[in-house]
Amino acid sequence: MGGNPGADPVGAVSRLVLPPAPRAPEPRSRTGECGRGLGSGGRDRPSATARRRPGSRPVPFSGSSVSPPLPLGPRSRPRAWSAAAAGGPWLGPGGDSGGMRLLFLAVLRRHTGNAVTAERIRDHLEAAGHVCLLKDACDLESPSEIAHLIEAENLEAALALHLYRGGRLLRGHGIPFGIIFGGTDLNEDVNHREKNEVMGKVLEEASVHMYSSKFFWKLKCRKQDRVHRLSHVPLAAQPHARGKIYVQSQGVVTVPNAAFSWDTFLRRSGINQSADNLHIFLLVCGLRQVKDPLYLVDVFSEWHREEPNVYMVIAGPAVDPVFTREVKARVKRTAGVRLLGEMPQEDLHAALKNCFAVVNSSVSEGMSAAILEAMDLEVPVLARNIPGNAAVVKHEVTGLLFSDPQEFAQLARRLVRDPALEKEIVANGREYVRRYHSWQAERDTYQHLVRTLERGVGE
Structure with a gap:
């Protein structure tokens, strides 16, 4: 009993695929959906024995247990002041645009992990200076609607959370895009013949495939060529997938309310x-x-x-x-x-x-x-x-x-x-x-992936 929790295959893959990135101070959390963290806090925690136990007084969540706010990246302001809310790109110290204008498609039904994950990823991208226009894929059911949106908003690249639900809408628009796999892709849609065919075509056109480690127990890794095979999803083994696949652990952060009773x-x-x-x-x-x-x-x-x-x-x-x-x-x-x-x-x-x-x-x-x-x-x-x-x-x-x-x-x-x-x-x-499950490592990965898309702009 006890000892090292053991090696994590996804963590190993992340270190294999991605170059090391400089570590920045982790920002404090924003409020999100029930039970999911959207930001990070570099704080000192009480020890396990100092937690609430029967026979002891409750642990107060006072300001003294939380470290002072740390400086953030470019997007250090509240969301009301974010670039996306303002309708334009983030401007760096010199007044120049700090990133791209991105379309991000996801199924945003409330009380689901997808909606929370999408918000967290948007936060990562906006922190790098990109404008991230988050849209519910269920509200955009045709490629023509996407084409109009891309033109009207002057969007340069796109991401989709879910290969079939969102990715199918991004084909043929002439902008680079990346796909973030979801559970429905791996558990349900891959077993549907017509959807599976569409998913294969999306993967062929996509610039980047991103597997969240939310589903890493289904993954098998071939380190020699850095291609990751899904045991029941042959799409990832196709030749066009080589060099496009990344796996990153889900980032975690918690910030208890200091005034909680x-x-x-x-x-x-x-x-x-x-x-x-x-x-x-x-x-x-x-x-x-x-x-x-x-x-x-x-x-x-x-x-x-x-x-x-x-x-x-x-x-x-x-x-x-x-x-x-x-x-x-x-x-x-x-x-x-x-x-x-x-x-x-x-x-x-x-x-x-x-x-x-x-x-x-x-x-x-x-x-x-x-x-x-x-x-x-x-x-x-x-x-x-x-x-x-x-x-x-x-x-x-x-x-x-x-x-x-x-x-x-x-x-x-x-x-x-x-x-x-x-x-x-x-x-x-x-x-x-x-x-x-480092929040900062997750942020580094998504920002790296968008730089990959950025290189495809104009090609």
């Missing part, structure tokens, strides 16, 4: 016990069936009847209205389980920091941001043993994996009673995130 959070959750002797397990998810938030309610109810200081709190937005009603009805009649709605990102991070452990019970995950954020905040993780979770949570190293509710109950009770196990898991999880 743990006692208020408990009252909102309907928990009217002393905060000094509670074990709160926090499940962060949008209320939809794939997240399976009801998977553990029975074991928590049984545990709560034995130990009334144990609770599971489910926090997240109502994504599926019908399923949300089912969840609310079930929770209402279940002891030891509470349900909260959507929370501001920084409040959610503060709640994560104060809880005893973070739980993930999803049926399917690419890579859970809540798991990575919990590790960053030095909080133990218990995750359902599915491929996306198992790629990050190394059992009894960076977290605990369970295959059924009964196994979860055994592991959770063990974690409560074994501080040494908790401490080791927390330390390994923190090291794993800092080593393999």
